[in-house]
Amino acid sequence: MYNRGIRGATTVEHNDREEIYAATQELVAEMTAQNGIQPETVSNIWITVTHDLDAAFPAVAVRRQSGWDFVPLMCALEIPVEGSLPRCIRLMIQVNTEKGQREINHVYQRGATVLRPDLARRS
Template sequence: MYNRGIRGATTVEHNEREAIYAATEELVAEMIERNGIRPETVSNVWITVTHDLDAAFPAVAVRRQAGWDFVPLMCALEIPVEGSLPRCIRLMIQVNTEKSQREIKHVYQRGATVLRPDLAGRK
């Protein structure tokens, strides 16, 4: 059994609570589906947002979508590097799995596909 990180990222058009929740829920649902994640295999979830997103905690949407009431979730700000992708939400779900690193399916949606075009379309 290995502890693997599953990366995901998405963007929102506006810094609004429901937009942040909707995008985060869509992202986490796709990450769960593509990787067959079961709640008992999740050790923790890291969530970061760019400095221009402060209308809501995306962790609320993760709990709402996945029902992970006992999974540790942490929200943080991304480093504000000049020219970075605006209004971006990133997730790192750490799971215990037998899958190899190559078998993990990372998810990039909406405007975040530019971050890792090599992984964005991979199902």
């Protein structure tokens, strides 16, 4: 068993609480589905947002989903580098799995596909 990091990112159009929640839930659902994981196997989730997203904590969106009550979550701000992708939410799900590093499916959605086009999977 290995502890692996699964990367994911998405963007929202507006700094709006419900839009942040919806995008975060969509991203978590896709990351877990593509990697066949359940909350019980997740060590923790790190969530970062760009400085222009302050309407909500994305961790609240994860908590709203069934089974995520006891998974440790941490929200933080991204470093505000000039020219970085605006209104971006990034996740790092750390999971216990038998999968090798090359078997992990990293998920980049919406405008965030530009961050890692080599890893982005478009549904």
